[in-house]
Amino acid sequence: MAAFERLLAAYGGQSWWPAESDFEVMIGAILTQNTAWVNVEKALLRLRETVAFDAQAIASLPLAALAQAIRPAGYFNVKARRLHAFCGWLLAQGGIAALATRPTPELRGALLAVHGVGPETADDILLYAFGRPVFVVDAYTRRIFGRLGVLKGAESYEEIRALFEGSLPAAAGLFQEYHALIVTHGKDVCRTKPRCDACCLREVCPPVARQVPSRRIRRKMKNVQGEGG
Numbered sequence: 001m002a003a004f005e006r007l008l009a010a011y012g013g014q015s016w017w018p019a020e021s022d023f024e025v026m027i028g029a030i031l032t033q034n035t036a037w038v039n040v041e042k043a044l045l046r047l048r049e050t051v052a053f054d055a056q057a058i059a060s061l062p063l064a065a066l067a068q069a070i071r072p073a074g075y076f077n078v079k080a081r082r083l084h085a086f087c088g089w090l091l092a093q094g095g096i097a098a099l100a101t102r103p104t105p106e107l108r109g110a111l112l113a114v115h116g117v118g119p120e121t122a123d124d125i126l127l128y129a130f131g132r133p134v135f136v137v138d139a140y141t142r143r144i145f146g147r148l149g150v151l152k153g154a155e156s157y158e159e160i161r162a163l164f165e166g167s168l169p170a171a172a173g174l175f176q177e178y179h180a181l182i183v184t185h186g187k188d189v190c191r192t193k194p195r196c197d198a199c200c201l202r203e204v205c206p207p208v209a210r211q212v213p214s215r216r217i218r219r220k221m222k223n224v225q226g227e228g229g
């Protein structure tokens with residue numbers, strides 16, 4: 001919670017997920033696999049221009065046409081097959097309203113059994129479309145909390161999810177905001193090359209993770225300062 005409060009104070013509420021409907025969250029969660037959100041937005045726009053935006057229409061669209069429609073999202077042939085499978089599954093289950101009556105562990109298991117739906121995609125859908133208190137773990141979560149010393153680096157997806165869910169109040173709104181803040185922080189500040197000087201978590205981040213100059217460079221800096229008088 002301490003990290004969440006610092007992130008929230010620094011960035012404010014993120015109002016995620018950027019979508020007009022629960023169905024759009026689901027489609028976006030599949031399209032965003034291995035690509036930046038800006039590409040997903042382009043793919044969603046093209047998809048809407050190509051076909052009615054519902055599970056029946058997308059499942060009925062020929063695979064090649066679907067792949068062309070979502071081309072900007074990358075891996076478009078793979079993702080077209082995944083969207084087909086997902087929309088077919090959604091229809092077979094009776095739609096979103098029928099799925100919403102199922103308990104979270106059962107719903108999560110059912111989502112994970114769908115072609116192309118892994119833990120992160122399933123949890124995106126559970127958290128942002130169904131409003132279930134399931135923590136989404138992504139590469140930013142691993143990087144930031146690894147650097148903070150909370151994660152050692154070898155933990156599995158499920159171990160990290162259990163760690164967060166066991167450490168926070170089980171509230172979907174909190175989890176939604178926290179994941180969004182983690183993404184913002186990972187993109188803007190705790191990047192591959194971190195911008196530690198601009199970081200709101202700096203005070204709770206171990207020096208070893210930060211851009212602390214090495215002893216050799218510190219010595220060199222001291223000498224230069226000394227030479228300058």
Ligand code: SF4
Pocket residue numbers: 144147148189190191194195196199200201202205206209210211
């Ligand atoms: S201080 Fe640096 S390494 Fe630590 S969380 Fe912030 S940006 Fe990441």
